[in-house]
Amino acid sequence: MEYVAYLVDARFLVGNQAVDAVGATEERREELIRARNERRRIAAQLTTSRAALARPGSLQQNMSRHQESALIGLGGQILVLLKLLLGSVMLLCALSVLLLMKK
Structure with a gap:
């Protein structure tokens, strides 16, 4: 967003180009947020799975x-x-x- 703002302020992007750049930047930011949330969800599932295996009485500890x-x-x-x-x-x-x- 900062780079797009710089390009608009320096008048490298004007009119529809500026609007398109801002829109694309927002879409990319939303994609990155979704990807980060997905990674966090998977990490939480992994942690839960590992905790279940480490519980006393689990197959891993009894073998x-x-x-x-x-x-x-x-x-x-x-x-x-x-x-x-x-x-x-x-x-x-x-x-x-x-x-x-x-x-």
């Missing part, structure tokens, strides 16, 4: 290191089982193709 490592190990074992299952299916497909080719 021990041992439980975390057990869950990670379980994920690795599931991956191995999935690979074995995929290999078995591929082997069955190959045997089926060979059986069909013999006939």
